[in-house]
Amino acid sequence: MDKMKYLISLFLTIIFAMGQHPISVTGVIKDEMGNGLAYVNVYFMDTLEGAMSNKNGHFLIRTHTQGKRVLRISHIGFMEKDEILIVDTSSIHMNIVLEKSYMEMDPISVSAGSFTMADEEGQTLTSLDVVTTAGAAADIFRAVQTFPGVNQVDEGAGMYVRGGDVSETTVILDQATISHPYKYESDTGGYFGMIDPFLLSGTYFSTGGFSAKYGNILSGVMAMESLDMPSRSSITIGAGLAAISAGGSWVLKPDKLAIQFSGNYSNTTYLFKLNGGEERFDQVPTSWDGNVSTIWKYSPFGQIKFFHYSNVDEIGVNTESPTYNGLMLNDNHTQLSNMQLRHLTQNGIMIKSSLSKNQFGQGLTLGNIDKELDDHLLKWRTDISIPMENKMTWNAGFILDELKTSLSATFPKDPNDFSPEAETEHFNVDYESMHYGIYLENEYQWSQKIFMTAGIRTDILDQPKQQVWDPRLSLNYRLSDSQFLKIATGIYHQYPKAQYRDVWVGNPDLMAMSANHYILGYEYKSDLTDFKAELYKKDYSQLLLDDETVNYSNDGEGYAYGADFFLKGTLPFISGWISYSYLQSKRKELDHLELVATDYDINHNITAALKTQFNTLNNAGLTYRYTTGKPYTPALNEWNSERLPAMQRLDLSYSRLIPIGTDGLLVLYLSVSNLLDKTNVYGYFYSPDYSERTELKSTHGRNIYFGFNLNL
Amino acid sequence: MKYHLIILGFLAAMLLGQNPDEYIINGKAKMHTAVEHWNEQEMMSARAHFERGMNFGEKEWLFRYYIAYCNDQLVHYYQSKGDKKTAVKYLNDGIKHLNEVIKLNKEFADGYGLLSSMYGEKMGIQPWTGIIYGSRSSTLIRKAIQLEPENPRLYMIQGTSAMFTPEKWGGSNEEAKRLYLEAVELFKTDNPSPLMPDYGKSDIYAWLGQLELKMGHPDEAKMYYNKALEIDPNNNWVKKQLLPRIK
Numbered sequence: 001m002d003k004m005k006y007l008i009s010l011f012l013t014i015i016f017a018m019g020q021h022p023i024s025v026t027g028v029i030k031d032e033m034g035n036g037l038a039y040v041n042v043y044f045m046d047t048l049e050g051a052m053s054n055k056n057g058h059f060l061i062r063t064h065t066q067g068k069r070v071l072r073i074s075h076i077g078f079m080e081k082d083e084i085l086i087v088d089t090s091s092i093h094m095n096i097v098l099e100k101s102y103m104e105m106d107p108i109s110v111s112a113g114s115f116t117m118a119d120e121e122g123q124t125l126t127s128l129d130v131v132t133t134a135g136a137a138a139d140i141f142r143a144v145q146t147f148p149g150v151n152q153v154d155e156g157a158g159m160y161v162r163g164g165d166v167s168e169t170t171v172i173l174d175q176a177t178i179s180h181p182y183k184y185e186s187d188t189g190g191y192f193g194m195i196d197p198f199l200l201s202g203t204y205f206s207t208g209g210f211s212a213k214y215g216n217i218l219s220g221v222m223a224m225e226s227l228d229m230p231s232r233s234s235i236t237i238g239a240g241l242a243a244i245s246a247g248g249s250w251v252l253k254p255d256k257l258a259i260q261f262s263g264n265y266s267n268t269t270y271l272f273k274l275n276g277g278e279e280r281f282d283q284v285p286t287s288w289d290g291n292v293s294t295i296w297k298y299s300p301f302g303q304i305k306f307f308h309y310s311n312v313d314e315i316g317v318n319t320e321s322p323t324y325n326g327l328m329l330n331d332n333h334t335q336l337s338n339m340q341l342r343h344l345t346q347n348g349i350m351i352k353s354s355l356s357k358n359q360f361g362q363g364l365t366l367g368n369i370d371k372e373l374d375d376h377l378l379k380w381r382t383d384i385s386i387p388m389e390n391k392m393t394w395n396a397g398f399i400l401d402e403l404k405t406s407l408s409a410t411f412p413k414d415p416n417d418f419s420p421e422a423e424t425e426h427f428n429v430d431y432e433s434m435h436y437g438i439y440l441e442n443e444y445q446w447s448q449k450i451f452m453t454a455g456i457r458t459d460i461l462d463q464p465k466q467q468v469w470d471p472r473l474s475l476n477y478r479l480s481d482s483q484f485l486k487i488a489t490g491i492y493h494q495y496p497k498a499q500y501r502d503v504w505v506g507n508p509d510l511m512a513m514s515a516n517h518y519i520l521g522y523e524y525k526s527d528l529t530d531f532k533a534e535l536y537k538k539d540y541s542q543l544l545l546d547d548e549t550v551n552y553s554n555d556g557e558g559y560a561y562g563a564d565f566f567l568k569g570t571l572p573f574i575s576g577w578i579s580y581s582y583l584q585s586k587r588k589e590l591d592h593l594e595l596v597a598t599d600y601d602i603n604h605n606i607t608a609a610l611k612t613q614f615n616t617l618n619n620a621g622l623t624y625r626y627t628t629g630k631p632y633t634p635a636l637n638e639w640n641s642e643r644l645p646a647m648q649r650l651d652l653s654y655s656r657l658i659p660i661g662t663d664g665l666l667v668l669y670l671s672v673s674n675l676l677d678k679t680n681v682y683g684y685f686y687s688p689d690y691s692e693r694t695e696l697k698s699t700h701g702r703n704i705y706f707g708f709n710l711n712l
Numbered sequence: 713m714k715y716h717l718i719i720l721g722f723l724a725a726m727l728l729g730q731n732p733d734e735y736i737i738n739g740k741a742k743m744h745t746a747v748e749h750w751n752e753q754e755m756m757s758a759r760a761h762f763e764r765g766m767n768f769g770e771k772e773w774l775f776r777y778y779i780a781y782c783n784d785q786l787v788h789y790y791q792s793k794g795d796k797k798t799a800v801k802y803l804n805d806g807i808k809h810l811n812e813v814i815k816l817n818k819e820f821a822d823g824y825g826l827l828s829s830m831y832g833e834k835m836g837i838q839p840w841t842g843i844i845y846g847s848r849s850s851t852l853i854r855k856a857i858q859l860e861p862e863n864p865r866l867y868m869i870q871g872t873s874a875m876f877t878p879e880k881w882g883g884s885n886e887e888a889k890r891l892y893l894e895a896v897e898l899f900k901t902d903n904p905s906p907l908m909p910d911y912g913k914s915d916i917y918a919w920l921g922q923l924e925l926k927m928g929h930p931d932e933a934k935m936y937y938n939k940a941l942e943i944d945p946n947n948n949w950v951k952k953q954l955l956p957r958i959k
Contacts, residue, residue, distance in 0.1 A: 039753065041760035048735070050764050052757055074763060076805050231818050255818070617882070659854070
């Protein structure tokens, strides 16, 4: 009975409250110029009470609810605004000014030096862009080489970023570091990137000035995200002149649990039979790779993803040099396993944590060179992003990794003499180290016009024990709806590779190498056009330098400066991008005992990647590259004093899409690479006294490739 | 505790006034009237109604869909007034909402359909964007039809796309007519829940009329326009804009 009385009294209280005179909330809404705004939606966030402003911007809401309340003011073309009101018995009048809103997908938060790639509007490069870029061979690394700031030093996929070496760009997948990200790995990177673009949902690529999230790297970052939950089960098969592939996705419980898998076998026998050049190989390039991933969404806000990837590749090339004519054999195997948790809490905090293991093994023989490398990297990384009020976000995270390297190698004492009778030295390196990193970063949108990211990170290495601190800052200023000015700067460190830190052949006291980045950029971005221009300078210190007493010291130094231009656009019947890079890069490093041009100091690099559609089902692409010659050393101690001839290359591609049923698609493709049949020289093999040399040339002349891909 | 919950539930119902289903149905009626009157303020008011409805904290995908639907009607309105700049603003906002809709409800065919249609409209305003949005638009409508092969609105959207796409890019008047007639047949048995989109019964004849006019058949066009008015005598789009264009 008491309960009944309680219910009745509460009910009457509510009715009484509802019967009270309504409280008026009135106001006028204007733009920044003082003009009244018509048809603005004004409403309380806890009820459906609201009104629309009249032609002069005036509004009136009558409310019965008292207390602290949030009033939302919303109008297309203007920034949404929330006002907190204390509603009591007296009426309220408000003067509200709405700020003009800019494009939703604006690049104000994309810092200088960065590109983002995903299958979404507003991104620089989609998976389809990667696949339809002529000459990119459906490889994301090769597609990224068409961007400014990335130099192509040979026919490979190696990423040399703004005067940095290929080892100065880190590649990350779902927070896991891929320590050897190339297939057919070589000194200049490798021939292809490891990860298929169709396994990716998005990629962030930075040529410098990147945030405190990324450490132990001097020049560039490529951070990729693997595919998310598939919406349906599907099967894909493909075959080409040099490869067959199959893959699929299996949705076990829609939006809850799915498995994705793929496998590729590549053998270039028929490619070389058709195009010539088979005689150059004892073992034509051959590879196997397979991937399986499982995604489990345990709630609408969280998921666990397991990703495993394996690759085996081998190649045997007949090599000619003044000291040795014979076979270069190279075989590599890679395993990457990663378990990643992503969870979004109710108050909007995003937690990402991954535990990964990456193993790489390589065997290499060339003349008197014999190398066996085994790398194990175990890594735990956690990133937390905490959105605050007032357009501020705190990011924090830590990295803990353990590296074990085992290297057994025989090398000639004279690096130019590969002959079996030459004097050699043998060394074994067994190196283990732990690396810890921690960062804190603040992203803050000061106003509609200014976006700032400021962060600091510290990295600690246990062997040899050392700690470095890296502050980073980037500022983006909006000049207008579509124009932006960007500044980024920071300190970057990278620990030397294991073999340089070995007690016998290296120096266990080596400190981290260091670079300071300074970037000034301008961007114009509209629906159909993206233009970027950036000036940059990088100062290097503590680089490794050959030392007669301790093998290597940190006395090296260097700098790089340049300008990058990028224009992506769409015209009637044609789309694509053009990039141009200017670079000057000098270093005193390793056996270059004076400040000289680096091996990858390519001063001018221009690339045009254009595509056209004859209709929606027929696509053609063209990529043209021209780069001025890179330096080489023509005589003892005349480091990099001469330059190779300029390199140019024209690639074409054509694809035809044939829809099958409602969701299936058959893609037929044909490509002609190096259409002009240019034989580019990428370097020379010299005799020990530099009296003789042989050219290191393109492995491919004009080359035809075709195949199909079927998705059901 | 149980009583507190009952009271709180009651209080919420009092404050919000109605449940989300009723609220959506009211909003649909509001928008229908606004389009009939071809009145900017009423259309804006209907859009504001759905925007406020997001406060229910449920059926977000459906509220976003109807916001986008209102935007779509406003796009037509501003285009008819020659105000392309404002039309594009509402188009972009609609596309943004619909991209959220298909993330929130991956099985909602009308969401994919309207998104496809809005990309098509974007190409209509800026024809050279076809190279970007063309394939996206056709993928979306294919996906929508795969989800609901009996939904007449999807064939209407696909037919409109076929009508406006240049022949060399795969467009065809004959294909448009086939798709429109298929939609006409499907509308005869179309009976969606009151919450779901149900537009198009009269509009399909308006589109058929426009197609006939494009093909140089004014008499057939007039016949179809009249058919549209038979179904909805208040269809001001047909009455005030399409019919007067036939001399």
